[in-house]
Amino acid sequence: MVNSPFKALSHPIRRQIVERLAVGPATVGEVTSDFGVSKPAISKHLKVLEESGVLSRVVDGRNHVLSLRTETLDEATDWMVRQREIWTRLFDVVEDHLKEEQR
Amino acid sequence: MVNSPFKALSHPIRRQIVERLAVGPATVGEVTSDFGVSKPAISKHLKVLEESGVLSRVVDGRNHVLSLRTETLDEATDWMVRQREIWTRLFDVVEDHLKEEQR
């Protein structure tokens, strides 16, 4: 897992691929047809998403079936939620301090 | 808001800046001293974070005080949670279908 999931999600096409896969697994061809970009371009995007652990691929004959890997999305989500929690807690501390001063 | 928050969070230094700001506001200098890169480099990273709405800046004399803007982090978090929810619902549908078949 070379790349971070944030890096993987930093490109709009890759986020659209994730949105497409969220509603169900799809082949590379199905994913490609959704965007106005060449097959090799999609192939590269898929590689980035795969290497960052956002999706997994099962080769079935000549079709590559792509599925979302939620664990990785969860990790990234948790990071953001955690930052917000720390920040929110800080606000609480400040608020408590202000109340303390008012007494 | 030109850049997406995902783009903003795609660089490790920028994520570390967010982590630093989660524990409280800081000046540019305080943020710079944490990493082994030049001031102009940090200045650019801060610009990306600011333009994507991840942080806000209040100029106080010659100091720029930086704070986290959780609304933007929330937007990005919501997107990821939503994708996971759609995906999880799909699994439920598949599971129900399998149960249906077993009868």
Next chain:
DNA sequence: TGGACTGTTAACCATCTGGTGAACTATAGC
């Protein structure tokens, strides 16, 4: 076996990104 189909790899190109040092702007404080 040979053509059609699915997808990747290779080679190439333009643009974006992330870094640097030097110069600049503005405030602080003696």
Next chain:
DNA sequence: GCTATAGTTCACCAGATGGTTAACAGTCCA
């Protein structure tokens, strides 16, 4: 007013990224 400090902007560079077309590798199927 002068100097130190905080931070940005400028000009530049190397490498990464995202796109292309052409060629290739497997698989399917008549």
